Amino acid sequence: MHRFDVIGITPPSAARPPPLAGEDRGTVNSFAQFAELLDALVVTPGRNAKLRRIGETLRAMAEPDRGWALAALTGELDLPAVQPSVLRALMEEAVDPLLFRLSRDYVGDLAETVSLLWPYSDPEQPPGLDAMVGILARLGRAEAPGVVRNLLSRLDITGRWAFIKLATGGMRVGAGARLAKLAFAQQWGVDVGEVEELWHGLTPPYAELFAWGEGRGPKPDLSARALFRPFMLAHPLEAPETLHVPDWLAEWKWDGIRVQVVRVGGEARLFSRTGDDVSGSFPDAIATLARDLVLDGELMVRGADGGLGSFNALQQRLGRKAPSAKLMAEAPAFVRAYDLLFDGAEDVRALPLMERRARLRQVVAGLDPLRFDLSEDLEAATLDELAALRAAAPDPLIEGLMLKRRDSAYVAGRRAGLWYKWKRAALTADCVLMYAQRGSGKRSSFYSDFTFGAWTEDGGLLPVGKAYFGFTDEELKWLDKFVRAHTVARFGPVREVAKTLVLEVAFDSIGESSRHKSGLAMRFPRISRIRTDKPAAEADTVKGLRAMVAGQA
The missing domain is CATH 1.10.3260.10 (DNA ligase, ATP-dependent, N-terminal domain)
Known part of the structure; x- marks a missing residue:
């Protein structure tokens, strides 16, 4: 048959x-x-x-x-x-x-x-x-x-x-963009940093790139265009006791969006960390830029009182190709400058950090103060003083400290021993698992995306976040089994589960949000523990989470 x-x-x-x-x-x-x-x-x-x-x-x-x-x-x-x-x-x-x-x-x-x-x-x-x-x-x-x-x-x-x-467009095959570019570089014996620098100025199917790699043509010249350059990134600081503090510059680590500001030949662009052009979402940030440069900084918005706006306010502007004048007036964008890559047409990335900072200070002094300011240098002579700064950050939008070797050049990617991020300890809350959805790729057979909630004053549950990492493979299998055994309703790919399991959720910060029914939004939530020892009735409340917001402020 x-x-x-x-x-x-x-x-x-x-x-x-x-x-x-x-x-x-x-x-x-x-x-x-x-x-x-x-x-x-x-x-x-x-x-x-x-x-x-x-x-x-x-x-x-x-x-x-x-x-x-x-x-x-x-x-x-x-x-x-x-x-x-x-x-x-x-x-x-x-x-x-x-x-x-x-x-x-x-x-x-x-x-x-x-x-x-x-x-x-x-x-x-x-x-x-x-x-x-x-x-x-x-x-x-x-x-x-x-x-x-x-x-x-x-x-x-x-x-x-x-x-x-x-x-x-669902190309999840265990090899990201960086790996593919590195594979090209290794196969044709060219520097992956050069490949990444050229990348955003070329278009598929990359005939110029392959011609250069094979020696059939020159390296493409893109110097006259406002293009993205790969960011220098930091490693988490795992052994602070090994630092000789006088060798390091300390700055606040702000909770905004890392951006690169580029202006070449009258054309100004704003790029995200992944190289996406976000100029259309934040035209006000670069509208007054009148000199050629490339600088690295943190994109943030101002609140109604002129102080720093929340990350949620910033996020509401992200992805809007043409933000309204009202939205730009309510949450005007600005860039807090960290580093200088190009001073006019001069590439200064090979200079030591402190020389670049001196140039950056002069550059920022000549820019629109409503749209650009300078990340401050923090004074600390010992590790104890650094730790005290980290513990007493003056603003809830500060995630911790950035530590940079004073003699470091600006190099693409994460280079060991040059830049570190020393984040504050995460906040935690005990929340109740409410919904689960299957993951993608290797997790497509597991329920691995979890929505969790906190109790309201009238005894109901409101979702306060969603997490899909933080647990081990064994914990994922346990959670998947729990979801399948305790499903009470289905909504397409989403399963609602019995409200009996408590998850300890870690997150970097929490703020007010008009986009969520609970009025709250967590920053980088992840599941840190499965609390089978705790009754669901003893999980945290929305009121308690609001107190965390007030405590941060």
């Missing part, structure tokens, strides 16, 4: 689907190479092995296919995403809808479920990666179901899974 008979559908026609627009069926199947790479990255455990696999695959692929592969791995492909609803509708036409839903619930991942369960198969070679990207780039909403059906039918299980990842 054929499996089509078992699941109750009509076998596909023997006729092969016609070629899709833009497809050349005679090309080498580079999409199969790409699919094999994604599949290998998921099951390859070691970082070095992943680097080798990415580099070797890129070298083996032809242009422009390898450029599209690199763009996909780094999240730089801008394709009109195929909505999950299209895939669900196609599956419910192709197989019994109940079978699909049960399978999806068991597997926990839509791409995996569709790739395994799709019943049709056309033995003809699918499009190459370049053609596949072209097809998806031109895909309209009306034609999407037919095109997706055609492609799913012409791919094997691995190919279908890779296609769905590519088409939906």
Whole structure:
């Protein structure tokens, strides 16, 4: 018996689907190479092995296919995403809808479920990666179901899974953007710092980048453009007793958004830590900038009293491409400057920190004081004095201390022994687990995203946060089992659980929030302990959490 008979559908026609627009069926199947790479990255455990696999695959692929592969791995492909609803509708036409839903619930991942369960198969070679990207780039909403059906039918299980990842933009395969760039750098023997510096000035499929790497062309010259440069990052301070304090500059670690301000040739841009251009969300921060520079700082907003606004107020502006004049007036943006990378056209990153700070002080003095100020140097001669500063931070938006070697150059990434962050001890609260949702990637089969609440004065529970890390693998298995055994209702992918389990939640700070029903928002919440020893009735209250807000202030 054929499996089509078992699941109750009509076998596909023997006729092969016609070629899709833009497809050349005679090309080498580079999409199969790409699919094999994604599949290998998921099951390859070691970082070095992943680097080798990415580099070797890129070298083996032809242009422009390898450029599209690199763009996909780094999240730089801008394709009109195929909505999950299209895939669900196609599956419910192709197989019994109940079978699909049960399978999806068991597997926990839509791409995996569709790739395994799709019943049709056309033995003809699918499009190459370049053609596949072209097809998806031109895909309209009306034609999407037919095109997706055609492609799913012409791919094997691995190919279908890779296609769905590519088409939906859900590229979680155990290799992030940094790893892909490092793999390119190692494979072609170039410096990864140079690759990252060029990255935001190039576009897929990166013909200039590959030409430079292979020695077929010069290094791209992007000096005349306002581009992002990789940030210098800090390690957590784990052994403060090893510091010789006079060698280190101390600053407050502010709870805003780390940004890079760039102005070149009259063009000003504001970049986030990940290199995203956030200029449109905070045009007021750079509107008055009148000299060329690149500086590193913390983006914050001011409150109604002219003091520092909350992180929640800042977050309300993030992602708004065109904030209203009213919003900008209520929460005006400004940058607290930490460091100077370029002074005019001069690259000063190789200078010692204290020389850069002296230049930065002069630069900031000439900028609009409503939009730029300077992070202050803190005075401390001993570790005890540093610890006292950290313990008595004067503002709730201070997360702790930044410690930087006075002779350090500004280098991309985290370099051991140069910069440290010494954060204050986390706040904690005992909260009640309310809802759970499955995770993604390796956690797609586990309930790993947890919403928790605190008690109101009338005995109800209000959600106060959501966390998906802080627990061990063994604790995750225990929590998953608890959710499955204590589910009382389902809302799509979310399960409501019996309100009996207390979780100790750690968080960096807590503030007022008009966007949440409880009126509160936690900063970086994580689950620190599972409190099976504590009755749910003894968990913390919303009133108690509000007292924490007042205590911070």
